[in-house]
Amino acid sequence: MKNNIKSIKISGAEAVIHSLLAEGVVLIYGYPGGAIMPIYDELYKFQEKLQHVLTRHEQGAAHAAQGYARTSGRVGVAVATSGPGATNLVTGIADAQIDSTPIVCITGQVASNLLGSDAFQETDIIGISTPVTKWNYQITKASEIPSILSKAFYIAKSGRPGPVLIDITKGAQFEEFDFKYEHCRGIRSYKPVPDLNIDLLKDAAEIINKAKKPMIVWGQGVVLGQAEEILKEFIEHSGIPAVWTILGASAIPTSHPLNKGMVGMHGNYGPNILTNECDVLIAIGMRFDDRVTGKLETYAKQAKVIHFEIDPAEINKNVYADVAVLGDCKISLKKIIPLINQDAYSSWIYRFDSLMEIENEKVIKNDLFPTKKGLTMGESIRIINKYTKGDAVIVTDVGQHQMVACRYTNFIKSKSNITSGGLGTMGFALPAAIGAKMGAPGRQVITIIGDGGFQMTIQELGTIFQTKIAVKIVVLNNGFLGMVRQWQQMFFDKRYASTEMVNPDFVKIAKGYYIDAERVSERNNLDAAVSRMLSSDKPYFLEICVEKEDNVFPMIPTGASVSDIRLS
Amino acid sequence: MNTKETYTISIYSEDNIGLLNRISAIFLKRHINIESFSTSLSEIENVFRFIVVVNIHPDQINKIILQIEKQVDVIKAFYHTDDETIFQESALYKVKSSSLFEERHIQNVIKKSHANIVTVSPEYFVIEKTGFRDETEDLRKKLLEFGLLQFVRSGRISVTKSKMEISGILNIIKKKIK
Numbered sequence: 029m030k031n032n033i034k035s036i037k038i039s040g041a042e043a044v045i046h047s048l049l050a051e052g053v054v055l056i057y058g059y060p061g062g063a064i065m066p067i068y069d070e071l072y073k074f075q076e077k078l079q080h081v082l083t084r085h086e087q088g089a090a091h092a093a094q095g096y097a098r099t100s101g102r103v104g105v106a107v108a109t110s111g112p113g114a115t116n117l118v119t120g121i122a123d124a125q126i127d128s129t130p131i132v133c134i135t136g137q138v139a140s141n142l143l144g145s146d147a148f149q150e151t152d153i154i155g156i157s158t159p160v161t162k163w164n165y166q167i168t169k170a171s172e173i174p175s176i177l178s179k180a181f182y183i184a185k186s187g188r189p190g191p192v193l194i195d196i197t198k199g200a201q202f203e204e205f206d207f208k209y210e211h212c213r214g215i216r217s218y219k220p221v222p223d224l225n226i227d228l229l230k231d232a233a234e235i236i237n238k239a240k241k242p243m244i245v246w247g248q249g250v251v252l253g254q255a256e257e258i259l260k261e262f263i264e265h266s267g268i269p270a271v272w273t274i275l276g277a278s279a280i281p282t283s284h285p286l287n288k289g290m291v292g293m294h295g296n297y298g299p300n301i302l303t304n305e306c307d308v309l310i311a312i313g314m315r316f317d318d319r320v321t322g323k324l325e326t327y328a329k330q331a332k333v334i335h336f337e338i339d340p341a342e343i344n345k346n347v348y349a350d351v352a353v354l355g356d357c358k359i360s361l362k363k364i365i366p367l368i369n370q371d372a373y374s375s376w377i378y379r380f381d382s383l384m385e386i387e388n389e390k391v392i393k394n395d396l397f398p399t400k401k402g403l404t405m406g407e408s409i410r411i412i413n414k415y416t417k418g419d420a421v422i423v424t425d426v427g428q429h430q431m432v433a434c435r436y437t438n439f440i441k442s443k444s445n446i447t448s449g450g451l452g453t454m455g456f457a458l459p460a461a462i463g464a465k466m467g468a469p470g471r472q473v474i475t476i477i478g479d480g481g482f483q484m485t486i487q488e489l490g491t492i493f494q495t496k497i498a499v500k501i502v503v504l505n506n507g508f509l510g511m512v513r514q515w516q517q518m519f520f521d522k523r524y525a526s527t528e529m530v531n532p533d534f535v536k537i538a539k540g541y542y543i544d545a546e547r548v549s550e551r552n553n554l555d556a557a558v559s560r561m562l563s564s565d566k567p568y569f570l571e572i573c574v575e576k577e578d579n580v581f582p583m584i585p586t587g588a589s590v591s592d593i594r595l596s
Numbered sequence: 597m598n599t600k601e602t603y604t605i606s607i608y609s610e611d612n613i614g615l616l617n618r619i620s621a622i623f624l625k626r627h628i629n630i631e632s633f634s635t636s637l638s639e640i641e642n643v644f645r646f647i648v649v650v651n652i653h654p655d656q657i658n659k660i661i662l663q664i665e666k667q668v669d670v671i672k673a674f675y676h677t678d679d680e681t682i683f684q685e686s687a688l689y690k691v692k693s694s695s696l697f698e699e700r701h702i703q704n705v706i707k708k709s710h711a712n713i714v715t716v717s718p719e720y721f722v723i724e725k726t727g728f729r730d731e732t733e734d735l736r737k738k739l740l741e742f743g744l745l746q747f748v749r750s751g752r753i754s755v756t757k758s759k760m761e762i763s764g765i766l767n768i769i770k771k772k773i774k
Contacts, residue, residue, distance in 0.1 A: 154614055159621045163668045164614060183668055216769050217610050217671040341662035 040170030041066035041201040044134065045074045047177040050209045053105055055079045055096065055466055057089035061109025062149060064136030066201035081462070081495055084487035086113050088459035090120020091485070093131045095463025097124075098446050099421055099471070101254070103184050104131040104463060110138055111149030114195070115156065119453055121191045122160040126450030127275060128252060130189035132180050133157075139199040140168045153195050162190030170203035174210070182212035187220025188339045189252060222340055224355035224363070232310075232334045232351045233367035239308035241376045242268045243299075243331075245291055245320075248275035248449070249313015249338060255358035256280065256442045259312065262361045266368045269377050271299035273314050275449040278439035282418065288380045292320045293584045294431040297391075297593060298383030300584060303328050304591040305379070312336040313357050316346040317450065326589035336360050390595045391581050396436065402575035403551060405432040405504050411558045412474060412502070413438040420472040421446060423464050423499075425457035425481035428510035431580045433476045443468070455484030461499045462491055472500070472562065479505040479531055486537070492567045493541040500561050501543075501569045503534055506576050514579045538569035545569035600651045602631070603675045604683060604754050605661065607646040608638055608762050610669040619646060619670075622663045628652055632685075634751035640763060643671065649752050672765055676756055683754035687732035688714070689723040689739050690746035696721060702742050709735045720745060 038046070044067050048056070058080060060068045071080050083089040086108040093104030108117050114135040124131045138147040154166050163183045165176050173196070180192040236242055250259050256279045263270045263280065269288045270280065274295075280287050289296030291303060300322075303309065309331040314320070321327040324346060335342075335349035336357045343352040353360050395406030409432060412420075418440035424430040424447040439445060446464050448456035461475035482503050492499060513527040538545035544566060548557045554572065561568040582593045609615055616635070623630050631649040638645035652660070657675050664673040693716065695702055706713065711725040725735050736747055 155617060158614060158617050159625060166613075215668065216766070218668045219769075339666065341659070341666045343662070345659055345662075 036207065037204045038207045039066065039070070039201065040173050040196065040203050040205070041070045043170060043173040043205070043207045044177065044196070044201070045070045045078060046207060047174050047209060048105065049074075049077060050211070051103070051178070051181045053078065053103070055081065056105040056107055057081045057083055057092040057096075057463065058107030059083060059086050059089055059109070059113060061113045061136065063110035063138055063198050064107060064113070066198065067107065067134070067136065067196075080107075081466070081491065083459060083462075084490045085485065086116030087119050087455065088462075088485055088488045088491065090117045090131065090133065091123070091453075091456050091459035092463035092466075092491075093133075094120060094124050094127075094129045095423060095446055095460030096467040097129050097131055097463070098467070099443050099464045100467030101443070102467070103181055104129070105134070106131060107134045109136045109149065110153070111151045113149075114151055114153035117193075118156060118160065121157055121193060123448055123451040123453045123456060124191035125160045125162065127448065128189050128248065129191065130184040131191045132184050133191065133193045135193065135195045136201070137166065137195045137197045140197045141199070143197070153193065157193045160191070161193050164193040164195070166195040166197070167200050168197050170200045170205045173200070174207060175212075178210060178212040179215065182215070183218070221338060221356050222354040224353070224360055226363070228351055228353050229360060229364050230367065232353055233364055235308055235332050235334060235351060236266070236268075236310065237369045240373075241306045242266075242308040242310060242373070243302060243306040244268050244270035244310045244312060245273065245314055246270060246276045246279060246312040247273040247314025249336075249357055250276060250279045251442055253313060253338065253356055253358045255313070255361060258358055258361045258365075260284070262365055262368070265365050265370060267371045267373055268310070269373065269380055271296070273317070273320050273449075274434050274447060275445075276314065277434050277437075277445035279442050282437070282439045289384070290435060291590070292317075293322070294435065294580050294582065296384065296435070297387035297582050297595065298380040300582070300590040300593045301383060302379060304330065304589065306331050308332050308334065310334045310336070311347075311349075312361070313338070315342045318346070321346060322584045322588055322590040322592075326591070387582065387595065395432070400575070403549065403554060403572060404578060405429055405574050406436055407551075408502070408504060408554065408558075408572050408574065409433055409436040409476070411555055412562075414555075415558055415562045416472060416474070418444075420444065420474050421464050421468055423447070423457050423461040423473060423475040425475075425477040426452045426454045427478045427481060428506075428514065428578075428580045429476055429478045429504040454481040457481060458485045458488045458501065459491070461501070462488060462495070462497055465497050465499045474500040474502060474562075476502045476504060478510060479503055479507065479529055479534070480509045482534070489538060489541040489543060493543060496567065498565055498567050500564075501538070501567070502561075503569070503571045504574050505531065505534070505571050506574050506578065507531060508576060510578075511580070513577070517577070517579070519585070534571045535569065543567045543569050545571070547571040547573065549573035598653055598655065600653055602649065602651050602678055603657050604678070604681050604752065605646075605648040605650065605664070605673060605675045606754070606756070606760070607648065607664055607673045608640075608671040609644050609646065610671070611642065611644050612669040615667065615669050616646075618667050619648070619664060622660065623650065626656070626660070628656075628660075632751035634753055636753070638762075640766065643762070643766070647752055647754055672762055674756070674760065676754075680758065681754040681756050683752050684726050685729060685732055685750055685752050686724065686726045687736065687747065687749040689725070689735065689744060690720050691723065691739060692743050692745060693717065693719055693721050695742040699742055702739075705735070705738045709738070711735060
């Protein structure tokens with residue numbers, strides 16, 4: 029008997045559940061509604077095997093799926109109904125697209141005979157999501173469900189990851205068919221990882237070996253490619269100082285002697301200045317975002333650029349690469365290490381250290397150990413570091429607090445920095461933290477949010493309360509949309525147009541959701557409050573009232589060269 | 597400032613209902629106007645071919661091609677300049693039949709332009725002309741004086757002078773997936 033499994037007719041909705049289970053999915057985020065009800069009915073039956081987390085808004089479901097994907101390394105799943113349910117996912121999908129996060133979104137759609145009739149809760153989510161998805165597809169026949177879902181997961185997680193949206197008509201959810209699942213092993217038109225060219229690797233090694241002032245810039249590609257260990261080996265073997273983009277944070281421990289800090293608009297002083305002094309720039313799994321490069325015409329013009337990258341479309345997109353090594357950086361780095369000479373680069377490394385001393389004197393010292401009365405964002409991060417010792421996942425939102433948290437967090441483990449980088453989505457952090465904690469349940473997950481971003485997805489406190497997921501929420505409250513206010517101060521003569529926020533009592537709101545909560549505004553209470561929060565095994569809310577008009581430095585003004593970075 | 601050039605982009609793809617949208621979105625996002633767009637089957641079974649004509653700066657074309665190839669359902673994309681391709685457009689012209697008899701001159705116009713008469717009815721007749729843009733355009737201008745009832749021109753279709761390496765690519769892919 030070759031095949032004694034009886035083929036059983038099941039509904040499309042049940043097939044969705046079996047397909048998810050076949051892909052190893054154990055947890056999904058979502059929000060029910062009319063056009064997705066058959067799938068929810070099956071979720072009810074399968075709740076032992078497949079946990080569904082009810083967020084309070086579909087945007088929260090998408091961000092939670094992202095947070096889950098980024099700490100667990102698995103594909104995050106979000107489910108929503110048609111129309112507004114689907115459109116509410118779009119911000120999260122766009123965020124996942126630009127930050128290369130593997131998520132699969134499943135949306136219900138009106139029955140196929142109603143398509144195009146402007147039916148109740150009908151929207152063209154395929155059309156809407158096309159520019160912000162790696163792939164999308166509308167299923168109108170139940171028989172398509174297994175093959176399309178296996179393709180969706182394969183596309184989401186392979187190569188450069190990204191979001192996939194699958195829209196399923198209500199008819200296809202009800203329709204019965206013979207279910208059989210096969211994992212997708214390849215797609216004719218899709219090559220997730222380009223072939224590595226060994227000759228180019230040799231060319232790259234030759235350039236690196238001749239360098240006097242080389243610098244490594246790594247990005248999130250290192251984390252997505254699970255290349256942290258091999259990158260560390262490459263750095264230690266070669267002796268080359270290394271710096272990171274915001275999404276690359278935590279791939280190499282903060283305290284590593286060759287980790288020289290962050291590049292970009294609010295990155296460290298040395299890495300930005302020395303970008304325009306290095307003779308070889310080795311970019312690994314990063315895409316030369318404008319927030320990293322500043323003015324392109326003056327970006328690292330003196331340097332030979334070597335670009336390790338999985339996505340061919342990133343080569344020469346913004347910065348010309350003298351040698352582009354396509355492929356999986358975990359393999360490319362492994363193969364290049366034996367070709368690289370060891371060096372100490374002492375005088376070059378001294379440049380980083382001396383510029384760090386200047387930054388420390390002019391910026392960091394005052395941020396971390398302020399002498400003024402008001403609390404600073406920097407000292408809040410310092411106290412958090414003191415208790416976590418770096419072993420926590422830090423989920424940040426967008427704005428001043430994000431820059432401060434990424435600059436000052438002491439990271440010791442990879443996948444510890446979850447933030448919205450490319451899209452800059454305010455409201456990302458709270459729902460992403462829920463997903464991050466579920467993706468790494470054994471780790472302390474602390475989300476640091478501004479008072480503006482917190483109110484964009486504040487309703488997810490309800491999800492935290494209902495699931496009892498023990499995320500620690502820190503709101504750094506300065507009563508302003510701080511980053512915009514900083515720009516208004518610096519570039520718009522202090523005309524604070526619509527940036528001051530009249531805020532409610534956040535502690536009362538958190539308590540309204542039965543979440544333990546407190547507020548600190550005095551320096552001598554900060555340490556104990558952070559300690560109480562981190563020793564709690566329940567969700568916890570801590571509002572830290574910080575100085576209203578502090579600015580984040582260093583800063584590269586928009587359109588300026590990276591070497592024109594300002595310290596004040 | 598480098599000047600813009602006309603490029604014919606050939607895209608070999610899978611048959612996917614959303615792909616047209618995906619490809620046009622790549623141009624929309626970059627504020628590039630599509631001059632002409634046509635789709636058809638290709639020389640390979642189950643492989644579709646898009647021909648897109650754009651007028652852009654030479655430093656943009658490579659980036660555009662890579663963005664197109666990045667799409668999951670795209671097998672391969674190529675670009676060529678006008679002198680590397682053989683390209684044609686078709687045009688249809690609908691003219692009042694009376695002018696054919698009343699104005700003898702129109703017969704000369706049709707003859708000289710090597711256009712074909714597709715259909716003739718008591719009320720109107722339809723002329724077809726395939727050629728370069730300036731040829732179909734020239735005929736359109738000449739027919740205007742006889743009262744052009746309708747005019748339509750197709751998108752560009754083109755083949756390259758050099759060999760397209762698409763079959764070889766597909767064979768390699770086939771072996772890898774097996």
